[in-house]
Amino acid sequence: MKFPTFLSLSLILTLASASVFxxxxxxxxxxxxxxxxxxxxxxxxxxxxxxxxxxxxxxxxxxxxxxxxxxxxxxxxxxxxxxxxxxxxxxxxxxxxxxxxxxxxxxxxxxxxxxYYASPAVIVVNAKDSAIKSAADFSGKKIGVGSASTYEAYVNKDLVIEGAENTHIDYPFDQAQAVPYETDDVTFQDLALGSGKRLDAVLTNLVVAKERITHDPRFKITGNVLYAEPxxxxxxxxxxxxxxxxxxxxxxxxxxxxxxxxxxxxxxxxxxx
The missing domain is CATH 3.40.190.10 (Periplasmic binding protein-like II)
Structure with a gap:
């Protein structure tokens, strides 16, 4: 009788712990x-x-x-x-x-x-840049991205969006260098120095890009949206x-x-x- 009793007590404790957790x-x-x-x-x-x-x-x-x-x-x-x-x-x-x-x-x-919202990923370049017109021009370029972001995964060609695993994501470039940053402020400061100096382009959210460009004419969006971001x-x-x-x-x-x-x-x- 002790063995079943011990099992019953263990089960009760396990269920109780699960409930609390x-x-x-x-x-x-x-x-x-x-x-x-x-x-x-x-x-x-x-x-x-x-x-x-x-x-x-x-x-x-x-x-x-x-x-x-x-x-x-x-x-x-x-x-x-x-x-x-x-x-x-x-x-x-x-x-x-x-x-x-x-x-x-x-x-x-x-x-x-x-x-709770959705917005596409876009390419931002220096307003004086004419070399990058789309992601097809990323090969050999330095792309500013948020550290550990989906933008970094995109440049590294290994982006998988949870819940949309079957969505086709186009990578129309050979190899590009993802340059990760902790904050967008520093990312855009480096892009403002001019194309090819520290960065050639930045990947970010469409809304963030529009907000930045509204207050700073040194930047512009180029090309089509890259992928939809829930x-x-x-x-x-x-x-x-x-x-x-x-x-x-x-x-x-x-x-x-x-x-x-x-x-x-x-x-x-x-x-x-």
Whole structure:
């Protein structure tokens, strides 16, 4: 009788532990009355430091809307993108509402409970450049990209978008050099020096590119869009209850028009549908 009893007790403990783990993130958020969102410090108009030296932008507003739905305060953290995208946060952050594009590699570490906007990837060059008209001109060129980004994967010809694995991605160039940067500010500073000096082109989000060009005529978009980028909310694996809650909250924010209002405020159009 002792052996079956031991098995029963082990099963009960296992189920109890699984139950606790499944809701660990939401429990932590409710206990602290705080949602910790991780994002980038310099990725306008999605996240950036405003004139008051406070984080502002599209992603900040979406994170605030999520926190409001949960009835808690929002705390923002801005580690390097490599730290964010590597995962294994160990409870330091609750969620990444940070313009992350899903990929096969990231899918091994993260879950993606909700897509909240989409925007294509584009090529930006120095306004005086005429050598690069499309990705077909990338061969032998130095392309500025965000470190550990999907843009870096594209230049390295190994981009796989999670959930769209069968989507054909065209690589119309032989070999190009991906030059990774921690922030877009430094990337564009190097591109502004002139083509072929430190960079020949930059890959980035269409919305980010338009925002940059609006305020700085030293740059221009060239060629067609390269591929469509879904941008998702990301969480660490292992907490299905938290994923389900986030999916519910984002669906509510879409349905009640909150995401549309945020998009129109920062982008001038609705990229959330």
């Amino acid at each position: 499944a809701g660990a993130t939401l429990d932590r958020i409710n206990q602290k009355h705080q949602l910790v969102n991780v994002l980038m410090e310099s990725y306008p108009p999605f996240s950036f430091l405003n004139d008051q030296n406070q984080l502002d932008g599209f992603d900040v507003d979406v994170a605030n809307a999520v926190a409001s739905k949960l009835g808690v305060e929002l705390k923002l953290e801005t580690p390097s993108w490599e730290v964010t995208a590597a995962g294994h946060w160990q409870g330091r952050y609750d969620v990444c509402i940070c313009s992350m594009t899903p990929s096969a590699a990231r899918g091994q570490v993260f879950n993606f409970p909700a897509e 941008n998702v909310v990301a969480t660490e694996k292992g907490d299905p209850e938290w994923d389900a809650k986030l999916a519910q909250v984002l669906a509510e924010l879409k349905k009640d028009g909150t995401l549309t209002k945020i998009s129109e405020k920062w982008i001038g159009s609705d990229i959330t549908q």
